[in-house]
Amino acid sequence: MSLSGLVLTRAPALRSRTVSAQAGWLAMTASALLLAVLLSLAVGSRGLIPGELFDVVRGSGTAEARAIVLELRLSRTIAAVIAGAGLAVAGAVIQGHTRNPLADPGLLGVTSGAAVAVVLAIFLLGITDPAGYLWFCLLGALLGTVLVTAVGLAGAKRRDASPASLVLAGAAVNALLGAVTGVMLLLDSASLDVYRFWTVGSLAGGPDAQVLAVAGPLVLAGLVIAIAHAPALDSLALGDDAAKALGRNPLRTRLTGLAAVTLLVGGAVACAGSLGFVGLVAPHVVRRLTGPVHRWLLPQCALVGAVFVLLADVVGRLVVHPDELPVGVVLGIFGGPAFVLIVLRFRRSRRGR
Amino acid sequence: MFRPIIGAAVTVLLVSGCSSASTQQEGATRAVDTFLGEVKVPEKIDSVVILDGRRDQDIVLSLGLPLTGGPQQDPAAGYELPSPMAEARQAAAPEELFLENEVNLEALAAAAPDLIVCHEDDLGEIREQLQAIAPVLVVAASPEQTWQDDLLMVGAATGTSAKAEQLIADYDARVAEVKENYADEIAATKVSPISWSVGEGTGVRGARLHSRVLLDVGAQPADGFAKALETPDDSVRFSPEQTLEAHQDADALLVSATSAEEWRSATEDPLFGQLPAVRAERVVRTDRLTFEGGPITAMHTLGLVEQLYGG
Amino acid sequence: MTVPAVRVLGVSARLRPRYLVVLVTGALAALALSVVSAGVGDYAVPPGRVVAALLGNGDPMEELVVTTIRLPRVLLALVVGAALGVSGAITQATARNALASPDLLGVTAGASVGAVLVIVIGGRDAAGSGILRTVGIPVAALIGGTIAAGLVLLLLRTTGADGLRPLLVGVGVSAFLSGIVSWLMVVATINDAARANVWLTGTLNGRSWAELWAAGAALTVIALPLVVLAPRLLTLRLGIDVARGLGLNTGRTQAMLLLAAVVLAAATTAVAGPIGFVALVVPHLARLATGSAGPPLAASAVLGALLLVAADLVARTAFAPIQIPTGAVTAFVGAPFLIWLLIRNRRGVLT
Structure with a gap:
């Protein structure tokens, strides 16, 4: 098949949805996010009646209600939005680059890599300042992304490569990092609390405002970079050669993607620890709304990912009342089956092709 | 079906445990009834090892028993306040045999203690091995077991009952004083x-x-x-x-x-x-x-x- | 040169000299390493005196350390290693998939749910010395592991278990189950959570003779059906069509073999906690060593025992006096091995 033929056959699919339809979806998910944010502010283990909430909104209200809503719940809500948006967009970008529908920063070991980097920084260097270990988070995310991309590309070169091998490599990386943290824990048992936060993923207690102030802009920068290279990502979907023919420099696109993923994952992990499955499930859900065009896919992923994490966090606050279930656990319980579903569906559709 | 085999194994184990223990302990023993059944503790105790570092250590130290080994308090645990037992522990200067929560049986065996005092939750899966190394006294065997009960039990086992009763009387007197003041x-x-x-x-x-x-x-x-x-x-x-x-x-x-x-x-x-x-x-x-x-x-x-x- | 043929318990196979050499050297190495392992530690005993202590005429203290503290652990490592090796070899041969291993199919995660559930619900009883601890936790782990793997295989029934899909479904199911474990840990009291944590690390530390006998007996009973099934495995290895031509009900045979392998792996998890990657790595090593076409059973058993004794020795001594979990050592070796397998993934190896 000639190159032009390839582009032509793909092109209608890329333009299948009109701008107004896309904008409509965007508006809908944005309002879903607004609802989720309100829910996250209103619901918690300390029940507040609507009247109390309304007072807080009006600027009055009891000191307790104000502290709960404006300090505890607001900071964890912001953290959930940052983490969800960051991981979902990172997932979509990795899926685009590796052309692997099963890629997810959590499954591939990138988030746990970032988390382990932080735990190592705390152990070996004694860094306890939240703003200090943020940089280790970024470093860990960068190393993890480079590793995953390398394995993914090595696999993609071969004709018989299967998207699954990358996920399995991620499972192996996760197991290895689990062993590393397990040993570190034994050598230094007191770090259990720190460890649990970073590897399970939790928003309870409200993350440090200092961290949010740095991680928020990082994720935003990652988001902007990701959306800016969306057209390049689209042409990459046609293969490296096609992308070159369309005037894209694949190497530059890859480096841009790497930078975006590093910023997105590093910032997200700094806010909420290691969360799985958001980066996998959100792009799959969103693709059904927007189709595969990254210009629309990526912003939608940011919104939908934030909604997912917010809802998971709210569920976690309610199920083991008065205790809380960490948001990472809730995502694992819902995300695992969702992943299985995607695997089964994906193979069936491929076979039918 | 496998019960007899297990039973035989345990018997062999206990026999071998007793034979090795008896060669170390020459002289008279004191028998006490405890959580683990009857325990024979030598009358002359030169070394006591603890496994937990909380109630077991407190009781051994306050009874003035020769504490020779125990866990290392995790230096990274971040204890900011000084331990109430710091002074008594410093005087006894026990050897640090293993980390908190990570009992090392070999280091314990190498220390060759006359008596082991531990918490019920340290017992877990190593109960038989511990009993083979030295007689074992278990404190905090159940939530109902108070430190006073355990103090009296260890006192009776080590011939320091009078001291144990004195310590309890001292505590009661202090409680009465606070209550009154x-x-x-x-x-x-x-x-x-x-x-x-x-x-x-x-x-x-x-x-x-x-x-x-x-x-x-x-x-x-x-x-x-x-x-x-x-x-x-x-x-x-x-x-x-x-x-x-x-x-x-x-x-x-x-x-x-x-x-x-x-x-x-x-x-x-x-x-x-x-x-x-x-x-x-x-x-x-x-x-x-x-x-x-x-x-x-x-x-x-x-x-x-x-x-x-x-x- | 004629190839010696042997016939054991109805299994007849032609033993190539290389295979025989691997078996004998492997067994001798495992034995030697066991003696070394029984002597090494915080209380060092030279190998000569280890043998003396084993024969019952050593120094009483050395006898105590060697026979009461170290020997059960070494023997358990041998038994568990061999069982994991066999289980992995059967899984890989039956699923005709070089990456299939029981722990990747969800056995470990399922067993963890079972064990932690008993610890949390049973509370003090399960954690103490009651019957719930000695029998309840292993049985629950066995059931949990078998159910989880059964669930994975059932999910695959509709679509077929080709390629990497079984493993992916295993990853998803494992993630779901480990979420459940975390949930249980949150609900548990502090003491129960700490005890569950000890189980979850997968350590052979502090094993007694009683546990060794129980584990050995249980594994033997579970492994018995394999003696009957093993010859069919050899037939199966010739390919589905050939096997069918030879009159074998391939579907049922495959299902029975997989079930046996999964139950065996769940049983090892029940007695030793989660020890990952042994079942995956050992059959590959055995295949490389013997040069045989499929994963060899006997060689996998021998090499599994050897590998786990070595791993346990490292776990005991690498960070002395602190002992790290045996499962951590096998993960350090096994995880990079898995990545290597994936990178050199060629057509025909994985599918």
């Missing part, structure tokens, strides 16, 4: 012994030593404390959002925060800062070392309780 305060003050952990809120456990000491002096439990005492496992946890709601009625709080980080997060917490007890500055800080212990820790905790009532 602060009678009005105690009656008028609702208290709660809470623990603070970063990001997880607060918790109260009735089985903790500092909770027991509070009850010994006749403290009026605040709601959170009372709730904990009603539950089957004596414990209750509150999420970060519930900090104020749960401890609103407490006039005074004994707050355990082990590391500097934990204490900082408590003092900076918006809800913790609004607690009436915190506003009235009726908060005494402690750490997890007063969760469990024996006479030394109990006396130390009495001092904290006294501070709580204005002493």
